[in-house]
Amino acid sequence: MQIAERMQGVTGSAIRELFKLLGDPAIISFGGGNPAKECFPKEEIRNIADELLRDKADILLQYGATEGYLPLRKAYIEKILPDLGLSAELDNVLALTGSMQGLDLICKAVINPGDVILVEEPSFLGALQTFRVAQAKLVPVPLHTDGIHVDELEAIVEEYRPVMFYTIPTFQNPTSWISGIEARKAIARLAAEYDMLVIEDDPYAALRFGGEKLPTIKSFDTSDNVILLSSFSKTISPGLRVALCCGNKELIRKLTIAKQGSDTHSPNLNQAIIAEYLNRDLLPSHIKEISAVYANSAKIMTDSMEKYFPEWVHYEKPIGGLFIWCTLPDGWDAAELFKRAVERKVAFVTGAPFFVTPGKGNNTFRLNFSAEPEARIRQGIQTIGELLHEMNAERK
Numbered sequence: 031m032q033i034a035e036r037m038q039g040v041t042g043s044a045i046r047e048l049f050k051l052l053g054d055p056a057i058i059s060f061g062g063g064n065p066a067k068e069c070f071p072k073e074e075i076r077n078i079a080d081e082l083l084r085d086k087a088d089i090l091l092q093y094g095a096t097e098g099y100l101p102l103r104k105a106y107i108e109k110i111l112p113d114l115g116l117s118a119e120l121d122n123v124l125a126l127t128g129s130m131q132g133l134d135l136i137c138k139a140v141i142n143p144g145d146v147i148l149v150e151e152p153s154f155l156g157a158l159q160t161f162r163v164a165q166a167k168l169v170p171v172p173l174h175t176d177g178i179h180v181d182e183l184e185a186i187v188e189e190y191r192p193v194m195f196y197t198i199p200t201f202q203n204p205t206s207w208i209s210g211i212e213a214r215k216a217i218a219r220l221a222a223e224y225d226m227l228v229i230e231d232d233p234y235a236a237l238r239f240g241g242e243k244l245p246t247i248k249s250f251d252t253s254d255n256v257i258l259l260s261s262f263s264k265t266i267s268p269g270l271r272v273a274l275c276c277g278n279k280e281l282i283r284k285l286t287i288a289k290q291g292s293d294t295h296s297p298n299l300n301q302a303i304i305a306e307y308l309n310r311d312l313l314p315s316h317i318k319e320i321s322a323v324y325a326n327s328a329k330i331m332t333d334s335m336e337k338y339f340p341e342w343v344h345y346e347k348p349i350g351g352l353f354i355w356c357t358l359p360d361g362w363d364a365a366e367l368f369k370r371a372v373e374r375k376v377a378f379v380t381g382a383p384f385f386v387t388p389g390k391g392n393n394t395f396r397l398n399f400s401a402e403p404e405a406r407i408r409q410g411i412q413t414i415g416e417l418l419h420e421m422n423a424e425r426k
Contacts, residue, residue: 036143036165058410060378063203063264063352064401066327069320070267071312078306082299090298096290098125098274099301105308106274110260115249116276124282124289126273127296129233129261130156132285133196135292136257137164139284140227141193148186148195150178152355152384152391154203154231157196170386171195173202175346177209180216187220194227195220199247201234201351204384204396208350214247222253227281233261236317239325240349254278262304264352265317270300324352324400327407331399334408338415340422352400355381358393358418367395370417376410 082090097103103123111118126132133156141147143165149158151170161168169190171183177199187195197217199209209217221228230247248258257277262270275285289295307313331354332347344357358364364380371377381394399407 036163040159040162054375056375057372058376058402058406058413060376060397060399060402060410062379062401063398065264065268065352066320066323066400069323069400071307071316074307074312075267075303078303078310079299082302082306086302090302092298094295094298094301096286096295098123098296099298099305101309102272102301102305103274105305106260106276109308109311109313110274111276114246114258116246116258118276119279121279122276122282124275124285125296125301126259126275126289127293128263128268128271129231129259129273129275130160131289131292132257132259132273132275133157133160133229133231135285135288136194136227136229136281137161137166138288139281141166145194146190146192148183148190148192149386150197150202151386152204152381152394153196153386154198155383157231158384158386161196166193168386173205173207175205175207177202177207178213178217180213183213183216184220187224187226191224192226194229196229196231197247198231198234200232200244201237201348201353203234203351204353204379204381205346205355206234206348206351206353207346207355208241208244211244214245215250217247218250218252218256221251221255225253226255228256229259230256231259233259233264234351236265237321237324237352238350239321239328248276257281265313265320266304266307270303272296272300272304321350324350327399327402327404328354330404330407331397331411334411335415338412340415340418343418348399352398354397354399356395356397357381358395360393362393362421364393364395367414367417367421370421371414374413374417376413378414 102125103120106123107118141164145166146169147161147166148169148171150173171186199214217228248256257275259275261273328348342359345354348354368380379396381391385391
């Protein structure tokens with residue numbers, strides 16, 4: 031059987047592989063980016079779905095427009111974008127079956143084999159995999175605890191003249207770090223100066239429980255070269271697979287054509303549920319509630335890390351998002367730590383797959399604090415801490 035060249039050397043996501051372990055309920059998982067199941071608005075979704083199927087079944091169970099369910103696109107324009115300092119017309123907006131589809135469609139519409147895409151290092155695994163399938167050349171932009179550094183980004187853009195830059199500026203995956211306002215302005219400026227498309231992926235920004243809200247990169251966009259991806263996976267439900275993108279009308283049109291050959295359209299019922307949820311103004315109070323839940327979970331995890339982890343494990347206390355990024359001293363192998371942790375029924379994600387540069391990130395790992403209850407968070411962190419102490423003793 032022939033396999034396409036673009037799939038040669040492309041491996042499955044480390045997180046998707048990790049999910050195979052999670053059939054064992056005894057395993058404490060800090061691995062995925064799963065929202066807490068108690069944070070799903072189950073009753074509201076059930077009531078909305080019942081009403082929609084009662085009143086609009088003939089419409090919602092039929093084929094729909096590739097551009098998306100019209101009430102959802104309108105609700106996005108009226109309820110979401112103004113809070114981000116943005117305005118748009120319908121032709122600027124496309125509904126997606128999850129933000130991952132947005133990345134895939136953008137690559138189909140924009141990227142030729144060998145084109146340069148800049149990515150933060152470390153960066154989201156799913157994006158890296160999608161870009162590799164598109165046969166792009168990935169060039170890393172160093173990411174720091176205070177986000178992107180403008181001087182480094184400018185030098186890399188000048189050297190490589192990329193077609194595209196992919197960034198998660200707020201509560202970045204995997205680090206939860208934030209790029210500041212000056213970096214956001216600079217990214218928009220460079221997009222204009224170099225005619226560079228910028229993908230601003232924004233799935234975590236609403237999950238803030240500390241610090242001040244920052245404007246989007248898109249709000250500084252003077253060239254219409256920034257496309258914003260907005261997802262409801264982390265705020266409402268990942269299982270509904272509803273997201274939208276906002277960008278240049280010509281690009282949105284090309285993405286719509288590419289989507290026709292991908293899935294014809296996103297599921298009408300799922301889109302309608304999110305549209306109703308937005309139009310009933312349920313989202314603001316829901317986000318406030320779940321952000322408080324995640325703030326508590328993050329505190330439990332970091333308090334446990336302070337208690338059980340050696341002082342030489344570096345991490346930042348998050349003020350939003352779903353993750354804590356950990357760095358071990360040089361020479362440590364997080365993969366060995368992972369192997370031993372799984373033997374003791376604790377799982378997380380090693381950091382190396384989030385890096386483009388070969389050999390980097392072997393001493394890093396990511397912890398998710400949203401998906402496990404309090405007692406299991408404490409138990410799992412204690413187990414990892416004990417292993418770190420044991421492994422350190424072995425090294426002496």
